[in-house]
Structure formats: C-alpha cells, structure tokens
Amino acid sequence: MKKDSKIYIAGHRGMVGSAVWRALESEGFSNLIGRTSSELDLRNQNEVYEFIKTEQPDVIIDAAARVGGILANNDYPYQFLMENLQIQNNLIDAAHKLEVQKFIFLGSSCIYPKFAPQPLKEDCLLTDALEPTNEWYAIAKITGVKACEAIRKQYQKDFVSLMPTNLYGTHDNFDLQTSHVLPAMIRKFHEAKENGNAPVTLWGSGTPMREFLYVDDMAEAVVFAVNNVLPEHLYNVGTGTDVTIKELAETIQRVTGHEGDIIWDSEKPDGTPRKLMDVSKLKSAGWSYKTELLEGIEKTYVWFLENQNTIKQVKLSK
Template structure:
C-alpha cells in the first residue's frame, strides 16, 4: 500500500488507536487522519456521514468504543450497548455509503461465549451465551463483526474484524479502581516498592490463566490487515500463549524491583479459570506477535514511570 494512502483512525487517542498511529508513522505513512470526540462525535450520524464524504479516506480503522470495567458495564448496560452500536454503525454504514473499500473493525475476545472451549476459535462466535457482566458491550461488538461480514458478502468489499486478547502497553489505564489486571499490578508493585517494599495484596489464588498482547503488536496486526487482503471476515489476534496470574505477578515484581512479599487473598474471587485465544488463522496467513511478555512489561513500566505525574496518588 502507498504510504501516502489516506487512513482515518477512529479513536486515535486511545491505547490501541494511538499505537496504530505510532506504528503507521514508523512505517512511513504520512496521510493519517484523526479527530477527537470534541471535533467529531461518532454517535452523531449526520456528522460522521459529512466527515467521511468530505475527507474520503481510502481506509477506515475503527479503534473507537465506549469501554469500562465490569462495574461500568453492569451499571450502564443501555449506554454500553447503544453507544457502541451508534459509534460502529455510523462508521461502518457511512464508510459503505462513501465508497470506502477497506474497513478494519477492532473488537474484543468477550464476543465469544462464556463457556466456549479453550483455546477460543473464531467459529465459536454465537454458539452459546455470553459472560453476563459484559454482554452489552459484547453484543454491540458482535453486531459490528456481523455488519462487516454482511458487507463482504453483499458488496464484496474488504471489511475485516480483528479480535484482540488482553492488551497492555503505552497509554494504558493505571487507575486502581477501573484498570485491568496487568496495569493495576504494575502500579501496585511500584507503589509498594516506594512504600519501603510493603506487601502487595492480590485477589484470588493466582491460579487462573490469562493471555496478554503488547499493544504495539496489536497495531502491527492492524497494519498487516491494512497492507494485505485477508481471506476471511474474522481473526483472533493474540500471542497464543497464556500464563498464571501468579507468574504474571512475579514477572511484574521482578521488573519493578519490588522486594516485599506477595499476599494472595483467597477470599476474593478468581474469575474465569482460563481465557486463551486460538491465533492459528492469523499465523497461517503470515502474521504473529513479536514482543515477549517480560519485554512488553518493561516497556510499559518505563512508560508508566515517564508519565507518573499524571496518575493520582493512591493510598496503599
């Protein structure tokens, strides 16, 4: 693909969108378009239609979404369902109407059924019920996947969906109330180190297994989908490897230099025992991850330290 190709990245300030922007710039792409939510409200259909008709990008990458943890999903189910559908439907439909040939839709592994066999394969989509705590967000994302599939089928356009595993990296959320497990641990271990290597208390037994992918690797997968025409409508993106939460904690402890004890609060819930994605489809067409977990955590911790003044003090 020509490096002067005009590419619009929706959600370019988020963790994934900013990584895609960064990787594209590194590869020499010069015609990147991004709008903040103040400049363009993606929930406003008229505004999105007008924007895409005026800009006429060759490619749209949808990394925009209303996101939040279990609590937010549970408390605001309607907003998580409706706002995510509004954002993606406006982008997908307006792209189709504007004659945009290539669209890359980014989702989440939560689209798969709660009790689907491990590792999760693309064909498990819609085979059983979803995890109740985030079904509203998952349902919205499933409709996006299906809309892109329908456009492929009916209009023969290159609209593809990529479903990432647990992502982490630069511009992650390190708020202890709302962050995911990996960034939360980085912050906990760092603050415990600063606090005379006090003990770090973690939830559960440490036995559940999780898969993680450095966000710049996810961005590389997006660029791979940009530069190639992928033969199928849906692809999982991950490392294809998982580790226990205990191993994750010990790795982060080592990277941060924390010298205290790790205390597991077994009274707290563990969550799903295992969540691993089958990434063989991406591998078969020529893409796989490159950043090992320890290296990715080191880069993420370095970014955290550089931006530490932006995070509020949290009492241990």
C-alpha cells in the same frame, strides 16, 4: 494500499489507536487523519456521516471504544453496551454508504463464550453464553463483527474484524477503577513499593489463565491488514500462549521491585477461567507477534515511570 492513501484512525489518541498511528507512520504512510472526541463525537450519527463524506478516507480503522476492566463493565453496563454500539454502527454504516475501500474493525476476545473450547477459534462465536462480567461490551463488539460480515457477504466489500487478546503497553489506562488487570497491577505494585513494600491485594484466586499481547504488536497486525486483502471476515490476534494471573502478578512484582506480600481476595470474581486465542488463521496468512511478555511489561513500566504524573485515568459517569 498506497503510502499516500488517506487513512482515518478512529480513537487515534487511545492506547491502540496511537500505536496504530505510530506503526503506519513507520511504514511510510503519510496521509493519516484523526479527530479527538471534542472535535468529532462518534456517538453522533450525523457528525460521523458528514465527517466521512467530507474527508473521503480510503481506509477506516475503528480503534475507538468505551473500554475497561471487570469493575467498570459491572458498574456501567448501559454505557458499555450503548456507547460502543453507537460508535461502531455510525462508523460502519457511513463507511458502507460512502464507499470507503477498506474498513478494519477492532474488537476483543471477550466476544467468545465463557466456556468455549480452548484455544478460542473464530468459529466458536455465538455457540454459548458469554462471561457475565463483560457481556455488555462483548454484545456490542459481536454486533460490530456481524455487521462487517454482513456487508462483506452482501456487498463483497473489504471489511475485516481483528479480535485481539488482552492488550497492554504504553499509553494504557492506569486508573484503578476502570483499567484492565495488567496496568492496574503495575500501578498497585509500584505504589505499594513506594509505600514501604506494603502488601498488595488482588482480586480472585490467581488461578485464571490469560493471554497478553503488547500493543505495538497489535498495531503491526493492523498494518498487515491494511497492506493485505484478507480472505476471511474475522481473525484472532494474539500470542497463542497464556499465563496464570498469579504468574502475571509475580512477574510484575519482580519488574517493579516490590518486595511485600501478595494477598488474594477470593471473595472477588475471577472472571472467565481461561481465554487463550487460536491465532493460527492470521499466522497462516503471514502475521505473528514479536514481543514476549516480560519484555513488554518492562517497556510498559518504563513508560509508566516516565509518565505517571500525566497518565490517562478514565472516569465514567452513570
């Protein structure tokens, strides 16, 4: 891909999209375009089609999605299913019909079955039932993966799907009602420290294992996909290592300086017992992560401290 190729990043203001924008700029790409949700409603098929027709990007990176943790997925199942289907289908279909050279679809490890063998391989997709707490989002993302695969199979186009593990980092969502586990913990431990090291109550037992990838590393994987024609349609993106939620909590507690107790509310759901990605396919293609978990949490906490008065807090309506 040439450095002046026009690249449209859908969701360029989000945690992942903004990291991808920064990474592409640092690589010398000079023709990046983005639109806010007020400028372009990605749920509107006609708007999306006319925008792609007018701008004629060479590459589309779909980093736009309605996202959230267990609570948000459970409370807003229709929005998580329908809005994600609308966003990705409009982008994928317009890219196909208007002959966009390359399409990179970003998803999530939750597309894989709840009890799939660990570590999760790409070919375990659709082999068993999903985790119920986020199946609405997962079904939408699976549809996106299969749409890109279908276009690739039928029309031999360069449409590829990257499935990251749990992402975190700067510009994350720290709203306790809609955020994922890591940013939610950072905020909880920080506020408890500020409140005289009050106890912190966390959901579940602390025993589930999770893998976490710093968002700037994910952005580098996207740049890698921009610069290379990958031979397959679906790639996992992660570190290939995981920790228990309890270990994660204790690490964040140390980073934030909280000295109070941690209380585990076992009445709340744990979610999937383990989600570790097999990242051997993308590694063999030439990409691997750089940022270890402790370093990434430290960077994220510094950003949180500097931006806590203006941090993104997502409110959903039914």
